[in-house]
Amino acid sequence: MASVIGGITGVNSGLPITDMVTAIVNAEKAPKEAQLARLEKSTTTKFSALGELKGALSAFQTAMKNLNSVTLFEARTAVSSNTSALTASASKTATSGTYKIEVQSLATASKVATAAVASGFASDASEQTLTVKLGAGDTGTAVTIAAGSDLASTRDQLNAALKDKGISATIVNNPVSGESRLVFSATETGAGKDVIVAGTGNLSALDVDGSIALSAGNASSAGYIVQAANAEFTVDGLPLSNATNKVSGAIADVDFELLAKTEVDKPITLTVGQDSTGVKASIKSFVDAYNKLIATSNKLTSVTKVGEDGTPLVGGLVGDSSVRNLLSAVRNELVNPSGHDGVRVLADLGITTQNDGTLKIDDTKLSSALQDNFDAVGAFFTGDTGLMSRMDKRIDGFIQTGGILEQRMKALESTRSDIKAQTESLDRRVEQMQARLLSQFNAMDALVGQLNSTSEQLSQVFANLPGVVKKDS
Template identity: 30%
Template sequence: MSGISSGVGLATGLNINEIVDAIIGVQKNALVKLSSRAQAFEATEGGIKTLEANLLTLKTAVQKLNQESTFETLKATSSDTQQFSVAANSTATAATYQLQGLQTATNHQVISNGFPDTDTTPIGTATTITISNGGELNQSRLLEELNNGAGVQRGSIRITDRDGQTEIVDLSKTLSIDDVVNQINQSATSVVASIQNDHLVISDTSSGSGTLKISEVSGGKTAADLGILKSVVGPSFDGDSVYRITEEFKLSQINDGNGITTVSGLDDFQILASDGSTFDVNLDTAQSVGDVVDLINNHASNGGNITAAVSSNGQLTLTDNTGGAGSFTVSALNGSLAARELDIETTGTGGVITGTLSGGLNSVLLRNLNGGIQSGGPVLNAGSVYIEDGAGGNATIDFSSAKTLDEVIDLINGNGSIQIEASLNQAGTGISIKDTSAASGTSIEIQDVSGNLASTLKIDTLLADNKHTVDSGSLDLRYVNQNTSLETYGKNGTEIPSGSVRIIDRDGTSFVVDLSDPETTKTIGDVLTKINDAAGTAGAQINARLNDTGDGFIVESTGGSSFDVKIEEVSGGSVAASLGILGSGTTGITSRQTTEISIEATDTLADIAEKFNASGVASATIIDDGTAFNSSRLSITSSRSGAGGELILESDYDFGFSTSVEAKDALIRIGSNPQTSFLLTSSTNSFDDAITGLEIDLLSVGDAPSTINVARDTSGIKTTIKSFVNSYNSFVDATDSLTGFDPETNQRGVLNGNSLIFNITSRLEGLLTKKLSVSNNSIKSLSELGIVFNSSGKLQLKESTLDQKLADDPTAITEFFQQEDHGFAVVMDEVITSMTDPFTGTLKAQTDSLQASALSLNTRVAELNEILEARRQRLIEQFTLQETLVNQLNSQQTALNRLNASSDK
């Protein structure tokens, strides 16, 4: 059978494809017209979607004009950008401040003695270096704590020594009483300041015979507030008392900042009057010293028998008014330490009990040494001590009245029978006793006669010990207590994360302690309570308490012997490691704020530096000072900035560490007048909590205050208005493109002649030029803000007009855009929404109609295509059949011709 694969019939020679296409093409004209109409609908729909996209962009810009934050956002600026970097957040308020940077925060740095080389010569002695950031016995008070909390008006004082030499000393930058003493002692006069208990002592070291005088400068009251506004003929004078505990003091501020330890839900102490009457006191609700006084005086069972008060010298005083013949005593109940920490756990004398609540201006209470009475260490009992100097001079000194370390030192130094000098040791964590008799070949002796003061202070020594100087080493001042915050307990002052720990006692009993609730886990005391409660519930032989060295706590075994005590993390947490209790121990595990570095006799300077770097609390480098001998030195830098990062380094080996960079907090003054301003500190150079809503970074010390201005961010408002103008102009560009006509190409925009665009642009233009009914407002139209139409139908912004309005009345601009129901942004947002709403908008109705029409036409086109294709197939089949018939006829004709040819022969 003959084929037509080439489109041309072999039998007929006809181009069948062309013939079929021609026949179908005539019938396809109607389909092309339908398809063109569908494409037109789709193009129109695409144009409307483009229009809608531009309207939505404009809507976003309009909505920004209706946001409160657009006009209420504040911006902070500094007049001295070299001194401060400032930023305002959402909680800031418009105001102007005067700030001056007085000092930037520093990291403590110390340098050792020189060593022969870096990595060859070993130090030759095994030792341990302890590193801590607390435990110093000189606890200087802040000036704001003085004068019953009224503080000190900062300014300058004039000092005149007995030789007539005068100098003005600037105390406007001093933060603590120690700062005051240091500034006075650095003056060029012969005047020396020192601290004694609750006041300053001013002494003259010159040989003059004139008047020793301290006076005010420029009408200030700094000297008076410091208690040293005096003039005397003698060589010294005692200042007035400037520090004492009052009823307003929080309990967390007394007892060297350790507060008091109560027993929740139980009575803390019992008061026994001399007439035999008693009552028990519960301090659960007490927050201040005044609360303690009130709980005693107002106790239902007191009835006026006992009067509690804070005396004029700051002591807690209990007076027995019963006049009985018995003893007047206060005794602890239920294991509470509160009475002892208030210093009233005793028997009264003459019907009075007095408790010392503070170490004074810069000393510490004896009861807080050796870990304090909250630890398991020995209780200090101050009695009599025998002291003999190198020359044989001796005295037995009664220390029973001493409550503070300074009082112990003063009693030793004030005894004329011995040539002994007592002072704080070089590290500031202990006491040093030095023989000043200049006797050769002899030593000093210090022994307890009664009590245990010498042994507890670790200064007891015999003549046979052959010592001319006795250094107690660290006296383990309690500075971590029940109230210590977990926010700063971690290494280098970091916060302890939340989580749980698993503790296993020596018998293998395991229990989990949940420390994940931030509301109930805020302090070390909370941690101890939760451990002990969980241990009790589990029946485990574990007890948690403050440690014996004053710098942390211990989780210890109370029984069992099979295993070590073990503490583990739970669910991949890190709370145990952060608390310093991760691991195991035979009798327990101790958490300390102190880091110990073990030094071997074979260690070189490089080895020691490596161990410091591995500690995580300090970094070490080796420097060469350039000298001919022993030029290699260790330079140790604290990892923690600010005063809290001061490194207290102690070791039996004399490394000769000396401070090269002091540990200092950043210090700023708020206010331009030192007499009325106040100072703020930060361990970093950031003061984000100094002024509400302001993030302040100190960049450098300033010679003068910087003006910090917090005002409405007009640049942000301008940016938002410009964005609105640009969005509208983009909309105009889009409409021009959609409705335009190019005469050169004879091309029209897809929405050319469409009434929809005309209606939309007319509504928007009308609103943009309309004077709105914004009540009680000076601005009624966009043109008053400098927003007007140009000749091309676009908006333009006259920035000078807007700037003037922003400067004159920014509130009126806010009202114009945002007034309820009438504001421009409110109304325009409603108009655009009516056009673009995805359910009810004008554009939605148009696109739905166009989509329906296009779909209907495309459906009909598809149907017609199927019909025409079927017709094409029929025609091809018919032509194919025709070819077959013609071919058959041709074959028959050929056969006949052959027959005819044969018959002719």
């Protein structure tokens, strides 16, 4: 019987059946397998290249949308020369200008201390009341204090009742005398917002008027530690006051926060103006995204020799008409004048095209254009007829959902699926061919065996016939 084990010859025929079958199968399989491999490599390369191009286009489109923003050009900055003493912000309607601001004092919140009481102080045997006000005009909060409450318990009951009023109480102890006092702290600043405490019964010992200072001659007296006060400052020499350190309305459409007093005759300079820094950053982001798009397209459409033998490295989209059409449309818009006075083309902003197709920014010229023609720069980039909208329309058909690139990538994905199906079909045919050939060769080998056996039997019959001379062995 013929052998089907690889490398072993047929028992009867002596032929290397497995090797012969393998050679025949490989000869049949190799051309189609090579064709599919080439097609798969080409398809995968194009698919990856289109994905890379689409990514660069997406980044470019995002940069354009950020620059095509009326809000960006409406933004105003408020720059303080001393941010440790004053910070500021400006709305889009703020008028450009420079202001000198001096801070004489910051707005403060009331902090008061009750008179000192003995260590064993406790409220009367019946409930008493402590009424806490924030300014003389406040109706106050009446806090019922349980009978026999010590100072710590009184503090806790006050804090529970005053937690939403912006007032808190703590205890300060004198280690030498053993006396203690309650200290009330308010969070709301501004003149007239003094903490006032009035008690009934023996809790009247905790009375304090936040508008009265602690007595210098009586260390145990009640009074304010810090009196509530307005912030006092000047703008361009004009004296102003505000109940809080966050000031709105002193300068139209500008808000600022006072953080510290200024030295005498050393005012802070507050400069309000257009947000040239933000606009410049967005322009640079646009240029960077454009340059990345050009670099990506150049890489994907070029043939570069590498290595000592000059083996060409071929980009995935060499000769691709879609890339040519895309770049042509974008470049046409870059050089198309906008029709706006002051800024008509990118060169007016110091943005020029280099030999490799990328853009270069002259920072000095760009800064000058933003300073002298800020509104014209905004009109050049933004709006339905602005450069960003026109360029976005040029690339949108390529990158949008269902656009040119997506359709091509879907077609390539379909091709890859078809290649996979063809490869699987080829493998099945090869397996069937191999099985068929092995069966045929093994049948041939068995037939050779049968013929050999018959030949030997006939030889023996003829040798035994009368008159046949036997050969000497």
